[in-house]
Amino acid sequence: MKLIRSYPIIGAIVAQILAGMLVFVALLGLASLLDASGLFWTAVVLQSLIAAVVTKLLGLPVWWIWIGLGFPAAMVLALNVGGLPAWPFGVGFVVLYLFFSNTARDRVPLYLSNRATTEALLSLMRQRGAKRFIDLGSGLGGVVRALDGEGRQATGVETAPMVWLMSTSLSKLQRRGRIARQDIWKADIGREDVVYAFLSPEPMPALFEKATREMKPGSLLVSNSFAVPGVEPSEIWELSDRRKTRLYLYEMAGPALAENAATHPG
Ligand SMILES: C[S@@+](CC[C@H](N)C(=O)[O-])C[C@H]1O[C@@H](n2cnc3c(N)ncnc32)[C@H](O)[C@@H]1O
Known part of the structure; x- marks a missing residue:
């Protein structure tokens, strides 16, 4: 828990992995009831909700709950926006790294004194x-x-x-x-x-x-x-x-x- 309090991103990853495992089990039960598209969207909704609940149970601050909730939908969106090249994601990552590489460790973002x-x-x-x-x-x-x-x-x-x-x-x-x-x-x-x-x-x-x-x-x-x-x-x-x-x-x-x-x- 100390590790998760110091590095909340680890908690967020744990929440998504746990949610993924539970969703997998749930889908096995639902496989005979839903078609492929029904299963897919059920998985996305369940993944979001379970990840958010696990994040809350791990005691992470409220914005991480919103991140847990929104992450699966963001993944679906990113993977389905047709024809998008991969490089903007790479560039985005590098820019974020250059400005915020210390934020995950120190939990101090950039905002300025007025x-x-x-x-x-x-x-x-x-x-x-x-x-x-x-x-x-x-x-x-x-x-x-x-x-x-x-x-x-x-x-x-x-x-x-x-x-x-x-x-x-x-x-x-x-x-x-x-x-x-x-x-x-x-x-x-x-x-x-x-x-x-x-x-x-x-x-x-x-x-x-x-x-x-x-x-x-x-x-x-x-x-x-x-x-x-x-x-x-x-x-x-x-x-x-x-x-x-x-x-x-x-x-x-x-x-x-x-x-x-x-x-x-x-
Ligand atoms: C909230 S901003 C404040 C900026 C500036 N002091 C001001 O008042 O306008 C905090 C800054 O601390 C930097 N920072 C965070 N952890 C740090 C660390 N361990 N060592 C040096 N800088 C750090 C961040 O990159 C960020 O630029």
Whole structure:
């Protein structure tokens, strides 16, 4: 179950395989009652429903249930659209890989901080007189480029190949900030004044652990939208943008206090 929670795609595959086996058994019983076309469509409907139920039983998030439900119909559609060459599927796969190869593992998709958030971060840096900023999972690097300059040094780390290539090229062209092709978990955050993350609920406990281990006293971890479960933020900034963005600010205490906060959350 831990494997499935870490890699939901494995759960989705298990659901389809289990559903396929059950459908096979059901079809043996129905073979004398239905013609070939009836059997085919019964199989598609049963496969979708059973896969969705198994996905739910495996405890995967709700969007995986919809994926389980829609996958058999999508396969039928893909295989029956007459005359479609195979290469668009290959190209689609490569493009998805280049943009989202890390999403299956890290469960952090690509979406970008908006202008209100970037401005709030800039004002936070100015208020604190902060000089060093890092964006963990920097996406297209917009935040990094906006915060670099005026004596501040902003960097980002990003692992999705195409996203990194685009962001590092933009940074070089505009001579603002630096984007490293590096994993969040390997990034050195010990010298940063502000560490920013806009990730997902999944990595927040581990991220906080890394922050308490590595960040210097008085520095700030800022998480866009996702709070660290069981840890009281030092401040919450609610922005007045349309989505009412919340920035959770966690001020780092010295190593001893930080250890306490991690062991006795809240
Ligand atoms: C939600 S986006 C945020 C982008 C950017 N920080 C912003 O606020 O506009 C998260 C980014 O983290 C990247 N990412 C996910 N896991 C990562 C990892 N382990 N190491 C580095 N980057 C990662 C994704 O590719 C994605 O670009």
